Amino acid sequence: MTVINRFSSFYTDLASMQISELSHIYSDDVLFIDPIAEHRGINAVEKYFDKLLHNAKHCRFDIHTKENTEDDKFIVTWTMEFTSSRMKNGNPIRVDGLSHLQVADNKITFHRDYYDLGQMIYENVPILGRIVKKIKRGLA
Template sequence: MSVNPTPHWLNQFALVWNRLNSDSLAGLSDIYHPELEFRDPSVTLHGLAAFKTHLAAIYQNAQEVHFDLGHCVIESPEQLCQTWQMQFRHPKLAGGRLITVDGISELRHGDGGIFYHRDYFDLGAMLYEHLPLIGAVNRRIKKGLAP
């Protein structure tokens, strides 16, 4: 079995995301293509400028945001999946307590940077479960579906 070496761009991705905060969003230009396509369960964005605006809003509204990168599955030097855990505090969610969400990013890289970034995570665990009325309904539905 051969092991794919870690592509240089993944190391750059890790450096940028490990240091990411509201003051370091300009560093995203070092790793992403200007025509980036970004998708997650809540939004689809086209262009690096739109992605930066999206992240700026997240950092502005949250009291704390931190990403811990985990295991990476390298499909090829141009495509991989990166696990992560996000921890954040938002004054309107969970009474301002720390919320932890696990996720995975599918990344595709080409000339000019990462041109496709899709995040997979449980939007209920991130948002809905921490809203007063909707949270109770969401937890009941999950409990009812469990074996």
């Protein structure tokens, strides 16, 4: 199984995954970047996922496309669905995004996620959400 297939399988249901599985996908010196933070090394990535999943009741990704842009580079598009007791009264939140991945020796060495943090967080916080949505409507 290729690392991209392992990646896709792993992210299908994050809430049921084991943190130890990350080392089968990511290299020891991986650089993982998303709109929230930057993490260097597998240990930092494992700690980050442990914290994220501790607060999520449910988290899964629908993988839409996996495009090989060069020999060792991939673009993966996805929709994430998660629930958190801290946001939107525990109702599901859906966020569209993409991951830029670089691979060496069948492990991911670079992972950068692109998604709208407003769609994920700001719009789902009770008072702030109303303000952000009003601003977006005004800009449209």
